[in-house]
Amino acid sequence: MKKFILSAFTATSLLLSSSPIFAAPLTISLGIPQEQTFTEKNEAGGKIEADKPSGYFLGIKFPVGFGLGIDSYKTKFTGDTSKIETFMYNIFYQFPIPVIDITIGLGSGKTKLACSDCAEDYTDPESGIKTGYKAGEANQWFTSFGIQLTQLINIHMSYRSVTSNKIEQVYSGTKVNYSGNVRGIGLAFNF
Numbered sequence: 001m002k003k004f005i006l007s008a009f010t011a012t013s014l015l016l017s018s019s020p021i022f023a024a025p026l027t028i029s030l031g032i033p034q035e036q037t038f039t040e041k042n043e044a045g046g047k048i049e050a051d052k053p054s055g056y057f058l059g060i061k062f063p064v065g066f067g068l069g070i071d072s073y074k075t076k077f078t079g080d081t082s083k084i085e086t087f088m089y090n091i092f093y094q095f096p097i098p099v100i101d102i103t104i105g106l107g108s109g110k111t112k113l114a115c116s117d118c119a120e121d122y123t124d125p126e127s128g129i130k131t132g133y134k135a136g137e138a139n140q141w142f143t144s145f146g147i148q149l150t151q152l153i154n155i156h157m158s159y160r161s162v163t164s165n166k167i168e169q170v171y172s173g174t175k176v177n178y179s180g181n182v183r184g185i186g187l188a189f190n191f
Contacts, residue, residue, distance in 0.1 A: 024061075024064075025063065025191055026060070027059075027188050027190050029069075032054075032056060033057070033075075033183070033184045035052065036075045037050070038178055040177045040179065048077065051075065053074060054073060057069065057073075059090065059092065059188075065095070065096060067094065067103075069089075070090065071107065071140075080115075082113060082114065084112070084164075084178050086182075087109045087110050087111075089109055090107035090142070091107075092106075100145070101144070101148070101156060102144070102145055103144040103146070103156075105144075108137070108138070111178060112133065112134075112135035113167060113176075118132055120134050120135075130170040131169065132170050133170065133176070135167065137164075137166050138163065139163045140162045142158055143158065144158040144159075153189055155188075156188060158186065160184070162181070165178075
């Protein structure tokens with residue numbers, strides 16, 4: 001995925017180099033996840049239900065339109081103490097459009113299950129078998145749409161499509177899939 005992100009960044013740089021460079025302010029954005037949904041089904045064949053996630057999306061956009069970001073959030077499964085933890089590094093581009101902000105980006109990172117018996121080194125007391133889960137790689141693409149409230153502040157909504165299908169159980173090698181979508185809201189501050 002790192003090669004894909006680097007290739008996408010290079011291709012975007014070459015394609016957009018023919019467009020005029022615009023001088024925009026340095027922008028820092030902070031968002032919070034509002035909802036996470038999963039594409040896979042649970043063991044009973046039903047939808048995986050999740051409570052509201054907690055965490056943040058942090059981004060810094062440089063005056064040339066490109067930016068870097070970090071996502072860190074946890075989502076608790078409904079009716080369970082287990083959580084899925086996600087951490088991503090992002091690269092993004094904000095299009096130079098007045099009044100509205102449209103951003104696209106890619107991210108790469110890790111996801112892991114967090115619970116008392118999910119840790120990678122957890123051993124089942126009855127069987128003596130390690131039944132925990134290893135952290136898995138995760139990738140995402142995302143988009144954000146924002147509107148300027150004032151010259152210094154804008155509000156934006158974001159949508160992330162996360163692929164996380166490599167969380168592996170230690171003893172069996174079985175991989176679980178917690179891919180899905182995350183929606184969020186945030187504010188950006190121009191300097």
